[in-house]
Amino acid sequence: MYKNVSKKIQKMAAAVAIINIIFGIVLAVMGLTAASQASRASEIVRAAQKTGTGASMIYDPTLDYEASAVLVITGIMLAISGVFTSWIIYGFGQMTQDVSQLKADLSASTALSSKQADDISALRKIAESISTKQTENIQPAADQKAE
Numbered sequence: 001m002y003k004n005v006s007k008k009i010q011k012m013a014a015a016v017a018i019i020n021i022i023f024g025i026v027l028a029v030m031g032l033t034a035a036s037q038a039s040r041a042s043e044i045v046r047a048a049q050k051t052g053t054g055a056s057m058i059y060d061p062t063l064d065y066e067a068s069a070v071l072v073i074t075g076i077m078l079a080i081s082g083v084f085t086s087w088i089i090y091g092f093g094q095m096t097q098d099v100s101q102l103k104a105d106l107s108a109s110t111a112l113s114s115k116q117a118d119d120i121s122a123l124r125k126i127a128e129s130i131s132t133k134q135t136e137n138i139q140p141a142a143d144q145k146a147e
Contacts, residue, residue: 005093005096006093006096006097006100009089009090009092009096010093010097012093013086013087013089013090014086016085016086016089017083020081020082023075023078023079023082024075024077025075025079026075027071027074027078028075029075030071031069031070031071031072031075032068032072033068034067034068035069038065038067038068
């Protein structure tokens with residue numbers, strides 16, 4: 001569950017975008033459908049007004065037009081906001097992936113640095129032992145010449 005989280009976040013962002021676009025399109029289509037029904041209803045009200053029945057006082061077609069406009073606008077805004085939201089979530093997933101890659105690179109570099117430091121300390125020990133042996137060899141020779 002907690003392995004490769006960045007890819008899961010990126011997949012979730014893509015799913016959020018697709019779902020929001022689908023729901024946005026559905027809402028917009030519902031709004032357009034409601035607008036066409038409001039158009040038909042207003043024709044019925046006009047016919048009722050011509051005949052003199054009281055149906056025109058009960059029904060106001062402008063409310064249907066406003067409701068359908070709200071549905072269309074909501075659908076469009078949902079689709080657009082879903083895309084922007086998914087970009088932010090996808091960017092967070094990308095950032096998570098980059099940070100984990102930097103962490104892996106840094107740990108590899110640190111391991112290499114510690115190995116190099118171990119190698120340098122080993123070389124120093126070898127150099128010290130060589131210099132100690134040379135100093136020991138030089139001192140007996142100097143003592144022999146002095147005698």
